[in-house]
Each structure stands twice: as structure tokens, then as C-alpha cells.
Amino acid sequence: MTATVGCPGCVAAPERPSSAAPAADVLLHLPGIHCAGCIATAEDTLNALPGVSAHVNLSRRRATVATGGRLEAAPLIEALAAVGIEAHELDVAELAPQDRTGRDLLMRIGVSGFAMMNVMLLSVAVWSGAADTTRQLFHLISALIAVPAIVFSARPFFVSALGALRAARLNMDVPIALAILLATLISAVEALQGGEGHAWFEAALSLTFFLLAGRYLDHASRSAARSAAKELSALEVPRATRLTDGGEEVVRAADLRAGDAIRVAPGMRLPADGIVAEGRSELDRALLTGETLPVGIAPGDPVEAGTLNLTGPLVVTVARAGRDTALSRLADLVATAEAARTRYASLADRAARAYAPVVHLLALAAFAGWFWGTGDALLALGIAVAVLIITCPCALGLAVPAVSIATSGRLFRKGLLVKSNTALERLAEVDTVIFDKTGTLTEGAPVVVGEPAVEDVRLAMALAEGSVHPLALAIVAHGRARGLTPVPVEDRVEHPGLGIAAVHNGQQVRLGRAAWVGAAEADRTATWLDRGDGAPVAIGFTDRPRAGAEEAVSRLKGLGLRVELISGDAAAPVADLAGKLGIEAAKSGLTPAKKAAHVEALAAGGRTVLMVGDGLNDTGALAAAHASIAPASALDAARAVSDVVLLNARLDPVADAVIQARAARRRMGENIWLALAYNAVAIPVALAGFATPLLAALAMSASSITVSLNALRAPK
């Protein structure tokens, strides 16, 4: 952007982080950092590593690290973990452009602010009665300052207005761009001629300045939300271990090619689609399919990117990598469904659509009327411009974004990240809320049912310890919670896909699948413990509701919304959970396509649906719904299609989101009426030809400030 465009601000706006520091090649997200002490600890810890220089940005909760080209984030994260600071790696390429947009806007604000203040000073002299040569001199100087400043600062509005006109649409930027352009032109003519007409430079500049300021605030709040959402997505599968002739190498998942052999250790997510070449294990596919139980796999079985390898190390021959994986293709399909939603006409768009033609017609009528009455084209044009300026799209332009910024900020503090700019309006319109079960209403992790005998639990803990299988983790957690310690065992061996065996007191003991330990299958989720006496006992599991789930459901019902539960899981656990949370309508055994179809059927029946879901099996439904919320634990694709991401583990903020969205929607309406009320007073004055630049400046500032203050007012 530096040399090619050739505008003053582009040259001035820095493209990369400061040239004094060595190029930063690793970005870390530090969610917990909040004080001077944490900054010092984090920086000192990182700088103590050889060849590393780090800088912490507190507003963004980020550390920029220069590692001198070694690109390794893992040792940095470990070093920080050792001093108790949580860190995640971020994608550098993903985040750089956003920062640039913000700086670019700030530069335009700076330039228009400078020009506005100088021109305003000169105008005060004109308003207070400078005449003849002095007046023309002041107008000429104003023109010299204002014209280049407007060409540079108002460019975003011109670009957006041109884009809209090309698509044969009218957006808010069309009247804005037209007002700025005409005001500048007619004032320039006026300055050159030195007549008795008004010069509107300061009006054009302050219009630009106020609107840019609104836009910057909008960008700043949303880029924080967007980058946090990207930060979340950057947490997943960035690297893979590729097997080569010479050994192993760590590569980016996107650099894998079909035919590569990769090693996947237990506890890792698969970075690509492929076929198992060596090893047996179990895969946790809950995020893709909603299945709670892991599936066993053996050489020759196909595996998909995004599934979690649980028990045994695997060597996988890559079939599809990067953007070709089943995961990415699903995400692409979803993008198509999502495009429909971006066509949603926001309140601001609808206001602009009604408002823009009226303003243009009024201005045209003013021009025609005055030209017909006086025969003076310049005077008529001046009055038309006065109408355009005084109708102040400025307040209308601020009316909706100011409310969304204030509300998004409030929701962010409650742990909700608003990603889409029309999300609040759509959220305010919903009348039905549909929850997914596994991973959304429940924690997606099994817990032990009841209280099995103490000796059994101690033995099971001994066997389960060290395994990453979700059932094993549940047993260990259960034992710890009861304050039990494992009994000593020897020769512990994990048999991937089957279970764990060991020797206890000279006897062979096993924990695993029913068939493996010689027991009959149970009708619920269970694992079997063979104590070596030939009579295996079952340990049953259930999926616990997420914290705040019950409260969320009852509060949503209290708001008059219909609540439903849909799941890909079996009927019994779904009905059980629905009963526990007080949800009347529950559907089970739904495939991803059926989930989306259910949402579409409801929409066709005139209902507006809010979908809350986390898995890939929900993405279709999330995209089809009128509005959607995904928990932070959700899969990348699900978060990507959602309007709102729930940052903490509790579910009750869902109700807050709806309440706040409704309040925001009311406030937006009020703001639009406020802005229109100002216009209703100002337009007749302008049409009658009484509008002066001073009056325009006063009306513009007063209405912008009223609207912004109303937006910031805390909701009742």
C-alpha cells in the first residue's frame, strides 16, 4: 500500500510493526494477562530464552515475539506455562491486515480533524462578518486545506458509495458521498468567484470527521471481536508431524500433500483426511457427528481431519489436506448457506433505503424550485447543497452503529462475542431457540453415574491413569473427587480400541469394552472392570448438563420464547436431558442434514429461530437459522458460521444476549427517530434558503451528540 497508491496518509501509515524491533514471527494470545506484574513476568520469561525478544500488548492481550526465524511456539508456550501464564499461538498472517485497517482509519481521522479545525477557525472570521477580499482570501485558504483533506479522508465513503451505485443500490454512503462532494465543489466555485454565497468546507469536513470517528469506533470494537474469534480458530491443528526418509519433521498442516505419511500421537487432532497405515486406536468424533462414544479404528480405516486420536499412536497416509479435507469442504458448503443471511437488510440499510431517495428528491426539488424562481443556478445549487448537508446523514450514520458498539461492549463483558454487525437485530427478532445436546447443553464429557464400590474405583483408577480416553479420564476424575487413591499395579498396557490391562496382586485385571473383558453389552454407556475373579462389573457414564443450562432454558422461556432440543444422539439420553432441563420439544437421532431441514421447516412456518450448537453436525443448522450462537469449545467451522461466540463455559449468557439485543433494537429505533426529528425541523429551514454554514455545523454536532449519548445510556 505504500508506494502504489501515492496518497499522503498511505505513505505515513506504517505497514509493519516498528522497524527498530526485529521482525516478529510468532504471535501469542495471553488471555489471562491483566496487570503490570503479569506483563513484566511474561516479557522477562520470554526474553530469558536465547535469541528471543518479546513485547506484550495489553489492550489486545497479545505478545509479539521475534524468535529470529525459528518459528517454534511450543517452547515459548511451555516457558510461560511454567510461570503460570496461559498462552496460545496465533496466526500472524491472519491478524496483520486488520491492524492496518484500523491505523488507516485513524490516519484519515487525524487528517480530517486537522483540516476541520483550521477551516473552522477561518470560517469563524467569515461568520462574524469578514467581507470582500478578506472573505475571498479566507475561502481560498480554506479550499487549499479542505480539498486535499477531503480527497484523502473521505475516500472510504466515495469507494463504498461507488460500489453501491455500481450494484444499483442505495446505501447510507451515497447521500454522504454526494453531500461531501457537492458541498466541496460548490464551495470551491464560490471561493474562486468570490461572490456572496456560502462556502461549506467546514460542513463537509466535519461531516467526514464525525462519520470517520463513528466508523473507527465500530471497527475498533468489531476488530477486537473478530480477532478474538480468529484467535480462537487459530488454536487448532496448525502443525503436523510428517515422516520422511530421514526421520520426522514438523510442518504446517496446510503444507501437507496427498501421499504424505504423518504420525498422530494420542491426544492430537488429525490434521488431514487419510487412511490409517499403522496402529490401532480410538477416535473421538463428537465434534463432527455428535456421537458421545469413541469409535475404534484399525489399519485400512478412513479417518477425517478434526477428529481426536485417543489411545494409540497412528501413522496415517494423507489422502486430502488443507482446503480439500472433508472438514473444509463442509465449511465451504456452510458458507453458501450463510450468504443468504448476509442479505439480511439491517435497520440502518432499511432507513437508508427509505431516506436516501427522499433526501435526493428534496435536494433536487430545492434546486428546481429556486432555479425556476430566481434563475440563478449557483444560488439554487447552494440551497440544494444546504438541504443535503443539513439533513445530516451523520446522525443517521451514527444511530445504529453507536448502539451496536455500546451493546457489543456490554455483552463482551458478560462473555459474549458479537461477530456479525446485524447479529443484534436478528437476535432481537427470534421467537424460537433450538439447542444442540452434546457439547452445547451438556459438557460433552462423560461423568461416572452413581457411586461404584470403593475398591472397584481404586482399581479402575490405577488402570485408567495416564490414558487420554474420555471414559478413563472420567473414572480418574470421579476417584479424585471422592478422595480415593489408585491401588498399585504393574505391567500396565493399553490395548488401543479395546481397553487397558495390568497385573494387580499377581492377578490379571482389565478395564475396557464389554466383549473384551467377557461381559454382556449394556444398554447405556458403560465400561467394564475385570477384577481377575471372572465376574466383570460395569461402571456407567452419563453426560452432565453444562453449568447454567437450566437457568438459560428457564430464562429464555420467561422471555416468551419456545425452546427445543435437537440431537444426533439416541432417544433415551435426549429425552432424559430434556426432562431434566424442562424442555418439552426434543428430537433425537437427527443427521446434520435433518437438523438443518428442521430449522428451515420452522422458518418456512414463519418462526424466527436462534440455533445454539457446537459441532460440525450443527453447522448446517447454525447457518440456516435466523441467528446463531456457538460456545468457544465448538469446532472452528461452527464458530465461523455463528453470529455470537460464548466465551465462557456457562450457558446462561444466551438469555442475556436476547435481552440485550431486544433493548439494543429498541434503542436503534429511538435513535433513527431522533435523527429524523432533527431533520424534520432542519429541512424546511434549508428549503426556504435560510440555512447557513453556521446553522449546519450546529445542527450536525447537536444531532450527532444526542444520538451517541442516547446509545450510551445504560438499558433499564
Place this chain on the structure above:
Amino acid sequence: MSVLAFLIPVSLVLGLGALAAFVWAMRNHQYDDMERGRHSVLDDRHDDAPGE
């Protein structure tokens, strides 16, 4: 009114100076992190208080 020939350039130079300062501050990344500054007073790494 000849004082104008002097005052107007002066006011413009002052304004341009402010703009240049703003551009410098921005290129210097002073607007990148608006929160950290207020914590730096509590940062004891750069204390150069006289020794005991």
C-alpha cells in the same frame, strides 16, 4: 489587516505541526496499545531509585 499575512501562515504551521506530531506518534505505534501505559508506573523492572 496586514497582520493576517503573518497570522494565517503561523496558524497553519501550528496546525501542520500538530498533524505531523500525530503522524509521528502513530508511526511510532503509540496508539497500538492504549492500556499498557497506565500500568507501567507499577512495573518495577526499570526502577532506578538510589541504592540502599
